[in-house]
Amino acid sequence: MKQHFIRLGLALGLASLGPAGPALALDVAGVHFDDQIVVAGKPLRLNGAGVGYRFLFKVYAVGLYLPERRFSAQEVMGNDEPRRMVITALRELSSSDFNDAVMNHFGPRGEEPDARAAQKVLHLGRIITSQAPVLKKGDSLTLDWQPGQGMSMSYNQNVTPLPGHDVGFYNTLLAIWLGDKASDPTLRSHLLGRPSASRASAD
Numbered sequence: 001m002k003q004h005f006i007r008l009g010l011a012l013g014l015a016s017l018g019p020a021g022p023a024l025a026l027d028v029a030g031v032h033f034d035d036q037i038v039v040a041g042k043p044l045r046l047n048g049a050g051v052g053y054r055f056l057f058k059v060y061a062v063g064l065y066l067p068e069r070r071f072s073a074q075e076v077m078g079n080d081e082p083r084r085m086v087i088t089a090l091r092e093l094s095s096s097d098f099n100d101a102v103m104n105h106f107g108p109r110g111e112e113p114d115a116r117a118a119q120k121v122l123h124l125g126r127i128i129t130s131q132a133p134v135l136k137k138g139d140s141l142t143l144d145w146q147p148g149q150g151m152s153m154s155y156n157q158n159v160t161p162l163p164g165h166d167v168g169f170y171n172t173l174l175a176i177w178l179g180d181k182a183s184d185p186t187l188r189s190h191l192l193g194r195p196s197a198s199r200a201s202a203d
Contacts, residue, residue: 050190095129
C-alpha cells in the first residue's frame with residue numbers, strides 16, 4: 001500500500017510538470033532570467049542562459065526564450081516560431097566593444113567569419129549604436145522574432161521595429177551563439193538547455 005502511494009505521488013508530480021518540463025528560471029552572473037515571459041501575447045519559456053566573454057572578462061549575460069524547449073540549433077532555427085534573445089551588459093560597453101564581444105563568438109577561433117553574415121551583424125551593431133551609443137552595466141537588449149510581424153529590438157524596453165530583416169537574418173544572429181561553428185561551445189550548450197549545462201550557475 002505504501003509503495004502504491006509513493007508511485008501515485010510520483011505520477012502526480014510528473015504530471016504537474018506539464019509537457020514543457022520543469023521550471024528553468026536562472027540567475028546568471030547576477031542577472032535573473034524568468035522561466036516564462038510573454039511576447040506578442042504568446043508565452044515563451046526560458047530555453048537556457050549563459051555568459052559571453054571577451055578574452056577572460058564577462059561581458060554580457062544572454063538568455064534564449066522559445067515556445068517550447070529545444071536542444072539543438074536545427075530545432076531552434078528550423079521553424080518559424082516566436083523567439084526572443086535577451087542580452088544584458090555585465091560591464092559598461094561602447095558600441096564597438098559590444099560588436100567585438102559579439103564577433104568573438106562568431107565562427108571558430110582563428111578563422112575568418114563569413115563576410116555576408118559578418119556584415120549583417122555589423123549592420124545590427126549600427127542600429128544598436130543609434131539607440132544606445134554606450135551600454136551601461138545592467139542595460140538590456142532584446143531581439144524578438146514574431147511570425148507575420150518581423151523582427152524588433154528593444155533597448156531597456158524601448159521597442160524599435162526592424163523592417164526588412166527576415167527570419168534568415170534573425171537566424172544568422174542566433175547562429176553566432178548556437179551554430180555548429182560557434183566559438184564558445186559552453187555558452188552554446190547553456191543556451192540550448194542541454195542537461196550537462198542547462199542548470200550551471202557558476203558563471
